[in-house]
Amino acid sequence: MRLLVLGGTEFVGRAVVEAAVGRGWDVTVFHRGRHEAPAGVRALHGDRTTEDGLAALEGGGEWDVVVDTWSSAPRAVRDTARLLKDRVGRYVYVSSCSVYDWAPPAGYTEDAPLVTGASPDAEQTAYPQDKRGAELAVLDTFGADRSVLARAGLIIGPYENVGRLPWWLNRMAKGGPVLAPGPRELPIQYIDARDLADWILGAAERELSGPYNLIGPSEHATMGTLLDACAEVTGGAAELRWTEPEVILEAGIEPWTQLPVWVPPGSDMHDALHSADVSRAVETGLVCRPVEETVADTWSWLQGLDGTAPQRADRTAKGLDPEVEAKVLASAGGVSDTTL
Incomplete structure (x- = not known):
């Protein structure tokens, strides 16, 4: 599998990269260069918040899947998704259970009401709206059938x-x-970043799509x-x-x-x-250490x-x-x- 990770040098992104390298995948990371990239990957540098910040991704390259953990202005996800639309098979966005309208009741599923006021074109606003706006950006470009929305809860583990x-x-x-x-x-409820990474890679291999609550069972x-x-x-x-x-x-x-x-x-x-109800994630391969x-x-x-x-x-x-x-x-x- 050919994987592009946007970020990939810290916490969840790093866990995804290390898990993919461990599986023998061909991994590219796109990051700002503030931290050293994990061993065994191809590194591209750029800053999504600046003009021409995606230039390193414009020069070609195709991937089976891209994993994105962005949590700031949704427009950055919008711009990246549009650039990669014809060169990536599937877009996995690491979102958050914060996208549900506060406060979701005990046992809420992926069908729970979502926050309002989110836009894929927005600058940075509030965390729930930013995460939902980024989801919308992915859906607008890749559609529901080529995207995975991994709505994580509390994430802990090495590199936190x-x-x-x-x-x-x-x-x-x-x-x-x-x-x-x-x-x-x-x-x-929490999820180890490495268990989240393993589920994400499995979802890419099985070509899953749609939203999933990604937290360990209660x-x-x-x-x-x-x-x-x-x-x-x-x-x-x-x-x-x-x-x-x-x-x-x-x-x-x-x-x-x-x-x-x-x-x-x-x-x-x-x-x-x-x-949260996490049965959908468990049924599709989530295993928690x-x-x-x-x-x-x-x-x-x-x-x-x-x-x-x-x-x-x-x-x-x-x-x-x-x-x-x-x-x-x-x-x-x-x-x-x-x-x-």
């Missing part, structure tokens, strides 16, 4: 540049009492299994103090960002972020960087201030080694 799992790992490595947001058995992991794995892999010096959601919220702690991954049970946020493997591999990668994970400039910083954590633990007295 958003800061969620790396924050938890670094916090556990410091040891001591850790504010663990309960309940311990709260289901969470029964795949819990806050307990995730944080237990983080505590164990970092040496076991951390003591998880499971704390009631009400205590956390009353302290003014922001779910999802200050305590990454976690959102309170029974909330619209939990329904939207951790309760154990949470312990994702955590261990991310920790191994992070240690190679001296604990300092890359951070995208267009994403907010994640994590809880140590003073806030200590104050809540002191006043609430979290429960250690107990299931809430």
